[in-house]
Amino acid sequence: MNQDSVIVRGACPHDCPDTCALLTTVDNGRAVRVQGNPDHRHTGGVLCTKVSRYAERTHHPERVLHPLRRTGPKGSGQFERISWEAALEEIARRLGAIAERDPEAIVPYSYAGTMGQVQGEGMAARFFHRLGASLLDRTICASAGGEALMQTLGGKMGMKVEHFAEARLIVIWGSNSIGSNLHFWKLAQQAKRDGARLVCIDPRRTETADKCHEHIALRPGTDAALALALMHELVVNDWLDHDYIARHTLGWDALRERALKWPPERAAAVCDVPVQQIRDLAQAYGTTRPAAIRLNYGMQRVRGGGNAARAIACLPALVGAWRHRAGGLLLSSSGQFPVQKQALHRPDLLAGKTPRTINMSTIGDALLSDASPTFGPRIEAVVVYNSNPVAVAPESGKVVRGFAREDLFTVVLEHFLTDTADHADIVLPATTQLEHWDVHASYGHTDVLLNRPAIAPLGQSRTNTEIFRQLARRMGFDDPCFAEDDLTLCRTAFGDTIDFQQLLDTGWVTLPVPEAPFADGGFPTPSGRCEFHSARLAAQGLDPLPDYLPNAEPAATHPAYPLAMISPPARNFLNSSFVNVQSLRDIEGQPVLEMHADDAAPRGLRSGQMVRVFNDRGEYRCVVDISTRARPGVVNGLGIWWRKLGPAGTNVNEVTSQRLTDLGRAPTFYDCHVQVAAAEATG
Ligand SMILES: Nc1nc2c(c(=O)[nH]1)N[C@H]1C(S)=C(S)[C@@H](COP(=O)(O)OP(=O)(O)OC[C@H]3O[C@@H](n4cnc5c(=O)[nH]c(N)nc54)[C@H](O)[C@@H]3O)O[C@H]1N2
Ligand SMILES: Nc1nc2c(c(=O)[nH]1)N[C@H]1C(S)=C(S)[C@@H](COP(=O)(O)OP(=O)(O)OC[C@H]3O[C@@H](n4cnc5c(=O)[nH]c(N)nc54)[C@H](O)[C@@H]3O)O[C@H]1N2
Ligand code: SF4
């Protein structure tokens, strides 16, 4: 370490449950190393491979460091450098002209490129509220499962992650923890060493499944059938906690009746797994204390994903697992953070207006929609930040056509020329986590983390907040909230609910949440109970009880696309982030489709061969890997590659659909049918 070296404390900004505490070593104004903070107990000094390359990503030679204006056709990636003055003037003028006609023709598009409360929606929400722009329904990841938890448990909350280490049975359900929840995996391994049994429920034989005692490789989208069969066995063997059920649940008689329609044989046929596996899991779950379920979002990206998450969320109450702090379930802890949304996002700036809402998961259709009484005005402008919709949103064919509209004015705040930025009229250079302040909640633990800037903004990059402050000024928005600086926003995010001085001093604050949140009931539902039966769902005309809803695809009526496709994350990318980091792309190699030998043989495919993966919506190319990681009838298309870095300029979302889930209006990425055939190895 040289004399001018300093170490700066920060937080990982990425969309990952672990929200690690970072230590960045800065040498003469340059970030040279990013490491995990050993003093933060959830991080334990360990980062994933991706973020340990964060310095490489930050100082990447292709960082966008100046405002750019498009010179070529949309999507061509041809730009000229312009000044901030020119960029902001043009954006304010064009958005202003549209807003004068109808501000709802302007749509913000953002997700979790950074999960920071400040660089996320901190200043952006204020800006769009004051403008009266369309609202965005941020559904692309978690809203089916989130809605399921809300309806069943009353909120996005559950076990404290640290207590998994004490569990005797851990069911890892729809989660490749080694790839996407590394710090939970460390706890699961600790439990395993202490004698706990680990069961993985996943259609793909992931690296996590490899290391569990049991892997239940069910068909995608059949989790609710499995959960109902588990309930069946709990009933017929009387592995129930009758006292807990009587005191803390609602609707057991009705749920019991439904569960009794699901003998293990029926579920085994639906899930295509051995019936004994279901019986064994039921016995283990019914007789082991404490039993913990780590549910993750991988199982809710199908038509019936909301019902499936609801069915699973009922299980811990049936066996009284919540009584023990190492029993119960964790999908997300985000609902436990007291984020001061009114103060931070200032919905009052809407001044009584209720703009229409655009669902981000159907942005393709939305961009191609004409004005109509139901849809509202045609979309004339999109401002994208913290997201890469052209790569990550379903049915890319339509998303690309939408963003390619010559009459659409698109502004993208980015670090890189992503597939989305290539479609921008104006690209604005944004700072990375190493260059700005922020404050973070987590969806995997219950600490608030502070992120301090480690280095000055590179080139002419500016923070998202500063960009929206400047735009507000140019649009004549004079509310004093548009002058607040980032440290003020950091304080506002949690207000008086946490000790901000402690956050400044140590870098994190642990929320005072209960050790076992539902040990004595107290569910934050309308009834105060775990709601097997939901009156709120009934009032919406929906089934008040969880049920199994089959996937929409593949349908027997559509024999042309017989393979089910799921597209879970690649371990060394984070959604579409890091795909352009060479050292990580080298590890991933090429876009891969895993296929079982039984499916490869009739198609005459060999490992390493270039294939076409296609359906009515589109086609993409990748390399086939004939592998036992895939189960028969299901192919796994890994990771969200940048289209322009994949073969033929396409990625996996060419074939996914814009169909939405049963609850939460979420996408159904893993409810997708395809056909696969050999392709010539060009393109
Ligand atoms: N390395 C890495 N980490 C990540 C991400 C990443 O892209 N890369 N993404 C981050 C994001 S945005 C999120 S939302 C989180 C969580 O993201 P998730 O989408 O939950 O990702 P995974 O933990 O990989 O778990 C998904 C697992 O669910 C499995 N699965 C697919 N369909 C089904 C099904 O129908 N039933 C069941 N039981 N399993 C199914 C997949 O095979 C996969 O192994 O991870 C975050 N962490
Ligand atoms: N087929 C398929 N599609 C999927 C999924 C899947 O499993 N399969 N997963 C889905 C899920 S779970 C999710 S969460 C979505 C994720 O989709 P997105 O939230 O769009 O995530 P990323 O692809 O990581 O893109 C984030 C972008 O934000 C930028 N960014 C990061 N920090 C900042 C910042 O401070 N300022 C600005 N201006 N930009 C920043 C990054 O450079 C990056 O390009 O994708 C979904 N799409
Ligand atoms: S992506 Fe997740 S595991 Fe990796 S450093 Fe960030 S929070 Fe930690």
Ligand SMILES: [Mo]
């Ligand atoms: Mo996500």
